[in-house]
Amino acid sequence: MMREESMEKIRELQKVIDESDNIVFFGGAGVSTESGIPDFRSVDGLYNQKYKYPPEVMVSHSFYRNHTEEFFEFYKNKMIALEAKPNKAHLKLAELEQAGKVKAVITQNIDGLHYAAGSREVLELHGSVHRNYCEKCKKEYPVEYIVESKGVPMCDCGGVIKPDVVLYEESLNSETMRKSVQYISRAEVLIIGGTSLAVYPAAGFIDYFRGKHLVVINMAETNRDAQADIVIRERIGEVFDQIQVH
Numbered sequence: 001m002m003r004e005e006s007m008e009k010i011r012e013l014q015k016v017i018d019e020s021d022n023i024v025f026f027g028g029a030g031v032s033t034e035s036g037i038p039d040f041r042s043v044d045g046l047y048n049q050k051y052k053y054p055p056e057v058m059v060s061h062s063f064y065r066n067h068t069e070e071f072f073e074f075y076k077n078k079m080i081a082l083e084a085k086p087n088k089a090h091l092k093l094a095e096l097e098q099a100g101k102v103k104a105v106i107t108q109n110i111d112g113l114h115y116a117a118g119s120r121e122v123l124e125l126h127g128s129v130h131r132n133y134c135e136k137c138k139k140e141y142p143v144e145y146i147v148e149s150k151g152v153p154m155c156d157c158g159g160v161i162k163p164d165v166v167l168y169e170e171s172l173n174s175e176t177m178r179k180s181v182q183y184i185s186r187a188e189v190l191i192i193g194g195t196s197l198a199v200y201p202a203a204g205f206i207d208y209f210r211g212k213h214l215v216v217i218n219m220a221e222t223n224r225d226a227q228a229d230i231v232i233r234e235r236i237g238e239v240f241d242q243i244q245v246h
Helices: 004-018 061-066 067-079 087-098 113-117 143-148 174-186 202-208 236-241
Strands: 024-026 101-106 120-126 127-134 159-164 189-193 213-217 228-232
Touching: 004 189, 004 213, 004 228, 004 236, 024 087, 061 067, 067 127, 067 143, 067 159, 087 113, 087 236, 101 174, 113 174, 120 213, 127 143, 143 159, 174 202
Parallel strands: 024 101, 024 189, 101 120, 189 213, 213 228
Antiparallel strands: 127 159
């Protein structure tokens, strides 16, 4: 049962959404946990599971280069979740976009669930498991090819097929960053959801917001709570489930 205090804040959020047609959503791993995808930092997240190497090492560029087979073993087991379905947060954001309210969804997630839910203007800061390409000839491959391959996925030309995800030690795509900053700087309402805002440079994009309403929906506190007009400490899917699209 949701607390009355939270219900009151959701009513405030509803009013903000009703009055704006320039909303940008910035989300992290917490948006997908309700679809059954574990986040990295929560109690049962990947950082707290036991592996031969820490997860942040196993999803680094140097580990990919130097331990390619082990990288893919971990990546296929832990980073791809094709059975996951969009949850209420993904679906409501897509509905809000179709209603002309949400201008863009900026996500740190690589699961593709915003697209699966029907959102069209999705900026995937850390890439997507659904895009893969041969490092040698640039031929593109679907995620199923990666999942079904034995060991290291190889292209017909002999090159290694690399997931189009941003690994540790790699930089974000400059065009995706540029568009994200542009959307945030022009937004009237910025809703931050399901992220601890601990991953940089992505978390620093929030500094570009100059609009009217900053909203934070996250189970734990974030370093932006003090700046936000509305802070809701509830599961994001349950919050968006209460929002009506007019």
